[in-house]
Amino acid sequence: MEIAILLIVIAVIFITRAIKIVPQQTSWVVERLGKYHASLAPGLNFLVPFIDKVAYKHSLKEIPLDVPSQVCITRDNTQLQVDGILYFQVTDPMRASYGSSNYIVAVTQLAQTSLRSVIGKLELDKTFEERDMINAQVVSAIDEAALNWGVKVLRYEIKDLTPPAEILRAMQAQITAEREKRALIAASEGRRQEQINIATGEREAFIARSEGEKQAEINKAQGEAAAIISVAEATANAIRQVADAIRQPGGEQAVQLKVAEKAVDAYGKVAADATTTLIVPSNMTEVSALIGSAMKMVQASGAKTGA
Numbered sequence: 001m002e003i004a005i006l007l008i009v010i011a012v013i014f015i016t017r018a019i020k021i022v023p024q025q026t027s028w029v030v031e032r033l034g035k036y037h038a039s040l041a042p043g044l045n046f047l048v049p050f051i052d053k054v055a056y057k058h059s060l061k062e063i064p065l066d067v068p069s070q071v072c073i074t075r076d077n078t079q080l081q082v083d084g085i086l087y088f089q090v091t092d093p094m095r096a097s098y099g100s101s102n103y104i105v106a107v108t109q110l111a112q113t114s115l116r117s118v119i120g121k122l123e124l125d126k127t128f129e130e131r132d133m134i135n136a137q138v139v140s141a142i143d144e145a146a147l148n149w150g151v152k153v154l155r156y157e158i159k160d161l162t163p164p165a166e167i168l169r170a171m172q173a174q175i176t177a178e179r180e181k182r183a184l185i186a187a188s189e190g191r192r193q194e195q196i197n198i199a200t201g202e203r204e205a206f207i208a209r210s211e212g213e214k215q216a217e218i219n220k221a222q223g224e225a226a227a228i229i230s231v232a233e234a235t236a237n238a239i240r241q242v243a244d245a246i247r248q249p250g251g252e253q254a255v256q257l258k259v260a261e262k263a264v265d266a267y268g269k270v271a272a273d274a275t276t277t278l279i280v281p282s283n284m285t286e287v288s289a290l291i292g293s294a295m296k297m298v299q300a301s302g303a304k305t306g307a
Helices: 002-018 093-098 103-119 124-129 131-149 165-247 251-272 285-306
Strands: 019-022 026-032 035-040 043-046 052-059 063-073 079-090 151-162
Touching: 002 019, 019 026, 026 093, 035 093, 052 093, 063 103, 079 103, 079 131, 093 131, 103 131, 103 151, 124 131, 131 151
Parallel strands: none
Antiparallel strands: 019 043, 026 035, 026 052, 063 079, 079 151
16 A cells, blocks of 8 residues: 555656646746756646756746946036836747856846946937937847847836936026027017018008009099090080071071170179279270171181081
């Protein structure tokens, strides 16, 4: 009975040592008699008991690694407190096991030295502007060396850049001055634009007024010209009508009568004026002669009109 129990215990030990179940995204390194033998893939695997042993276990997932804060000196001799985070992944379990005694410490130290080297080539202002470039250069420097450790560096991100307190105060003063400068420039630009707008408005208003005055003068001139033409046409029509009336039977006698009436009326007005001295001709035939001359002028004008 004791032998059977012993055999069962030995069988359980053999099975436990012979059968290995590797989780997903994990790789186990197996040594046979102290020498690298194989890297077990995820799933069910079989080993030779007491000859094979699992020496190392590696996670193949992406691993975030905090890089401790450190002081870096820029090109213009300014100290910066810098910390970051590194993302890497084990790609070769065998090299990760035997390429370095501790690849995590190696990657961390290399990240710090690479970061100091990159920041030392930049001035203070550039370190805040060129974060992407700094991250890329650190990744490139680490990735080249980490190949021998079976590690692939995926990316590096700077978490914080902290200059000394006096530099912070100077930067804040510079930012305040720059903002005040921009505010003054904006205000002056606003005033300049306002003056331009006012001048443009006044110029356009003056042009509009002058155009209105010009059009008013044109309209006035056209109106006066039209009035003169109308008066001339009315006068011409009146003269034609008078000439036509004279040519009618009895027209000449009517004109003589009208002229005589006008002459008598004129003499009457002159005589009514107390300040005027009136000399009456002794021979009234001269008045008839005057009327006759007037009639001859009327007949001559009528003949010209008829022509």
